[in-house]
Amino acid sequence: MKPLKANSHLVLLLRVGAFLCLAGWTWVHFYWEGPYGVLLWQESSQALAERVGIDWDEFVGTGANDGLVQRLIGFTSWFYLGATILTVTVRKKSYLQMMGLLGGGALLGILAYARFVGAQSQIPMLVEHGGQVLAPVLLVLALHMGARHRVTIAAAMVAMMMTFIGHGCYALNLWPMPATFQAMTTEILGVEHETATSLLWWAGILDFVVCVGIFLKVSRRSCALYAAIWGLLTAIARPVAGMSLSLNYWGADQFIHEAVLRAPHYVIPLYLFLVWRRSDELETVAGDSKTEIGPDGCQTAGPGKITRSPID
Amino acid sequence: MKFIKWLTISALVVLIAGVAVSQQKNQKRKGRAVLSVPKVAKKDLICFALYTVHDNILKLTAQLYPLAAGDSRIVRLEIKKEGEWVEVARTKAIEPGWTAPFRVEKWNDSKAHEYRVIHEAGATYTGTIRKNPVDKGEVVVAAFTGNSIHPAHGGDISRKDIIENVKRIDADVLFFAGDQVYDHFKHYAGWLKFGRDFGEIIKDRPTLCLPDDHDAGQPNLWGESGKVSTLGGASDGGYARPGVYVQEVERAQTSHFPDPVDPHKIGQGIGVWFTNLNWGNVDFAILEDRKFKTGPAGRVPKQGPRPDHIRNPEYDPASVDVDGAILLGQRQLKFLDRWSQDWTNTEMKVALSATIFCGGAHIHGGANGRLHADMDSNGWPQSGRSRALSALRKGFAFHCAGDQHLATIFHHGLENHRDAIWSFCVPSIANLYLRWWEPLKPGANRETGAPDYTGDHLDGFANKVTNYAAANPEKKPAGKLLNTRSAGFGVVRLNTKKREITMECWPRNVDITDPATKQYAGWPRTISQFDNYDPPSWGKLGEMTFDVENPVVQLIDDLSGEILYTVRAHGKTFNPGAPKGRSFTVKAGKNEPSTVILEKAEVGAGSRAIRLK
Known part of the structure; x- marks a missing residue:
């Protein structure tokens, strides 16, 4: 047993997840544009601007130049870049950096809200971003409280559930399924519409099954593993379906970031799988050497008691 | 710890239930309409019917509400002959979509016929197949686009004014240029609502509805011959919704068109419907300017925050006119080549398509979103635009379209300004998304007293255009009102005796026959048919x-x-x-x-x- 090394791997995993997510969105902000137009270019924002004494042209630009809105969106890109760097540099006692990372999570929250509004206020759109929004938060929790701490694990479970519930709601057509779901399935698997619909329906069922399954000890590891694999497949489905040798840069600038920013969709379940694998192994060992393991998988007593992660 | 487990599971259940409940509340939210298929009595099973008559062939599509499992699928078409109803065709309602398309050959279009569509459950729908107005001297087209039903911008306001005005002018043809249905998932429900709103005028005159991007269930459409689109926004080209959905949409909106001139299907089993309709000695080319068009994502160098938007005014327009990018495609160009030469029973030619052949707006959206160029317009690809306009001007075709949410009149140029056809982009029925024609520099060669935005310009793709009118909405977001958002409809009067074309652009909720009623500034305008190919340099x-x-x-x-x-x-x-x-x-x-x-x-x-x- 090498708990110290295992814990550092877990933190590294969460670090990679948060990094990829924020890096992907940084790319979107710098290369394309953040999805905030739907929040800022509307009558209520006009009223707000005028109430605080900002001229409308100054707020949205004259057309020939940028206004406050465009500059604000431009600044956001730099905040994303900063948060991305923090995922690499943050250490256990770097509280300021941790605050910065939490700010990155807040930025992702605003972004999720903008996407929610842009999707005609469909709740699953907001919910499915939970995994991404919580990715930097999980890293902070893992560093501060420990990668095996029950709060970190619980937060990871919530993050994973949000992603899968959001996807599941769409896949089961509880809300209108985004056209890209079916299109990607058709394009990658080469199946007809009916088959794609059927496959997605079953995938939606499994999305909910794993959300319940991770609460049952007997099934949590297999559910987390399935979620990691499915999360990875759905993330890479974008470039796989869309990229082509005939496109500029093979379409990489259009599609790669779509997979990258979805890293938490498979990294968080993988993290849970590894956490629970270790815990179950420890439990097996405990059965032999009377080590006490808590219900959340944390070792609570015994010869090699882990109270919190020694190194993160 | 069991307690914590159950607490979490309960929280999960509450979360899901909460989501469902809150969503229900959201659906009732002010600003968005909720579309559903209403339950109707058996006698009302037939919602509406659309038809065209071309080359002595009547094509009529009856649109039904859902039939019950035990209901017959057979629908019959009868016409009144010497006071008696006589069956002329019967057909089977097609699912999904519940459309019942009829085709009757050897149709006598020299007189009007009363018709009725009958379903044995007790439903009857009646209307009139008009006489071909060959001797009328003027064919009046009422033209529409952008039928948003959302209350936020007046989409919930009754269409009664439009119905009354169409009746007042007794339009010969109705042309819906696109976006009859804005809901991306419930076309059937939206189409039924469209029928309830407009059926009263549609049932008695030839009607052409071109399914555009929103009808097909996506925000923009570059069809790429039926490819599957997987990129959000669909700018990678192709259809975002499944082929069967698009087929249903096209069956509902176009199965009553004259037979397609080149019916080979494209990808995903999607059909084609480009063709022509000769009515009143006016030959209308019905074009599919979206179906074959190449998607820009990954094909053109990135010039803005979206693959289809160009923000950089310093970019090189030639850089986006990439090899292989298609607009109308070879099949339609071949058709146009034949069409422009065929003047059988034809005195004037008109092309109808979803959108216009230029970048017809500078500012997009609710505020001040200046775009240098938008590849959703037919200004891109420039070579494709040139081929299309070259083909159209060979027949002196006038062009009518929609899509832009901004009414405009343009005289297009290819080699020089004003050497190609004229186009009239009609305003939206209810304007979902505002646009303005607002060039930064005044146009050259403006008419005396004309606004700065008129005159000779280059659009964002460096296409030569001459603007004569633009019904710009009010500068700031304008709330619910229709006319501050420049909603309305167009009327095109095709005078076959004088060979003149008059464009009218009317606001909503007015009586257009009242002499006191004013059109949007810049309208009406009358041109000669021959102005559609009369370059200033010619002798x-x-x-x-x-x-x-x-x-x-x-x-x-x-x-x-x-x-x-x-x-x-x-x-x-x-x-x-x-x-x-x-x-x-x-x-x-x-x-x-x-x-x-x-x-x-x-x-x-x-x-x-x-x-x-």
Whole structure:
């Protein structure tokens, strides 16, 4: 047993997840544009601007130049870049950096809200971003409280559930399924519409099954593993379906970031799988050497008691 | 710890339930309409019916509400002959979509017929198949686009004003240029609502509805011959919704069109419907400007925050006119080539499509979103635009379209300003998304007293355009009102006697027959049919006097062998325009240009008499 090394791997995993997510969105902000137009270019924002004494042209630009809105969106890109760097540099006692990372999570929250509004206020759109929004938060929790701490694990479970519930709601057509779901399935698997619909329906069922399954000890590891694999497949489905040798840069600038920013969709379940694998192994060992393991998988007593992660 | 587990599971259940409940509340939220298929009595199972008559073939599609499992799928079409109802066709309602398409050959269009569609459950729907208005002298087209139903911008306001106005002017043809349905998932429910709103005028006159991007369930559409689109926004080209969904949409909206001239299907089993409708001696080309068009993502160098938007005014327009990018595609260009030469029973030609052949707006969205160019418009790809306009001007075709949410009049240019056709982009029925034509520099060669935004311009793709009118909405977001958002509809009067085209642009909720009612600034405008290909640099070949009325005249370039144009002359005299310094072979005939009447003709040749009898 090498708990110290295992814990550092877990933190590294969460670090990679948060990094990829924020890096992907940084790319979107710098290369394309953040999805905030739907929040800022509307009558209520006009009223707000005028109430605080900002001229409308100054707020949205004259057309020939940028206004406050465009500059604000431009600044956001730099905040994303900063948060991305923090995922690499943050250490256990770097509280300021941790605050910065939490700010990155807040930025992702605003972004999720903008996407929610842009999707005609469909709740699953907001919910499915939970995994991404919580990715930097999980890293902070893992560093501060420990990668095996029950709060970190619980937060990871919530993050994973949000992603899968959001996807599941769409896949089961509880809300209108985004056209890209079916299109990607058709394009990658080469199946007809009916088959794609059927496959997605079953995938939606499994999305909910794993959300319940991770609460049952007997099934949590297999559910987390399935979620990691499915999360990875759905993330890479974008470039796989869309990229082509005939496109500029093979379409990489259009599609790669779509997979990258979805890293938490498979990294968080993988993290849970590894956490629970270790815990179950420890439990097996405990059965032999009377080590006490808590219900959340944390070792609570015994010869090699882990109270919190020694190194993160 | 069991307690914590169950607490978490309970929280999960509460979360899901909460989501469902809150979403229900959201659906009732002010600003968005909730679409559903209403339950109707058996006698009301037929919602509405659309038809066209072309080349003595009647095509009529009855749109049904859902039939119950035990209901017959058979629907019958009857017409009244000498006071008796006589069955002329029967068909089976097609699922999904519950459309019942009829096709009746040897149709006598020289008189009007009362018709009724019957379903044995007790439903009957009646209307009138009009007489072909060949002797009317003026074909009136009422034209619409952008039928948003959302309350946030007045979409919930009754269409009664439109119905009344169409009845007042007794339009001969209705043209819905696109976005009849904005819901991306429930076309059937949206289409039924469209039928409930407009069925009263549709049932009695030929109607053309072109399914555009929103009808097909996506925000923009570059069809790429039926490819599957996987990129959000669909700018990678293709259809975002499944092929079967698109097929249902097209079946509902276009199955009553004249038979497609080239019916080979495209990807995903999606059909094609580009064709022509000859009505009242006006030959309408019905174009699919979205279906074959290439998607820009990954094809053109990135120039803005979206693959289809160009923000950088310093970019090189030639850089986005990439090899292989298609607009109308070869199949439609071939059709246009034949169509422009065929003047059988035709005095004027009109092209109908979803959108116009230029970037027709500068500012997009609710505030100040200046875009240098938008590849959703038919200004891109430029080479495709050139091919389309070259084909259309060979038949002196006038162009009517929608999509832009901004009414405009443009005179298009290819080699020079004003050397191609005119277009009228009609305003939206209810304006979901505001746009403004607001060039940064005043246009050149403006008419006296005309606004700065008129005149000769280059659009964002460096296409030559001359603006004559733009019904710009109010500058700031304008709340619920329709007319501050420049909603309305267009009327095109095609005077076959005078060969004149009059464009009218009306706001909503007015009586357009009241002399006090004003149109949007810049309208009405009347042009000659011959203005659709009359470059300022051209001269005249010399007046020809024929011994027949309205002969068809064709000019062929002696050097290239290409047809310069084919047109039906107005009256017995015709003075053909032509480029200076080139020679032409002139052909003419009563109904087709079958006789060479002049060789090596050049600008400045004298007048002459031509015998065709």
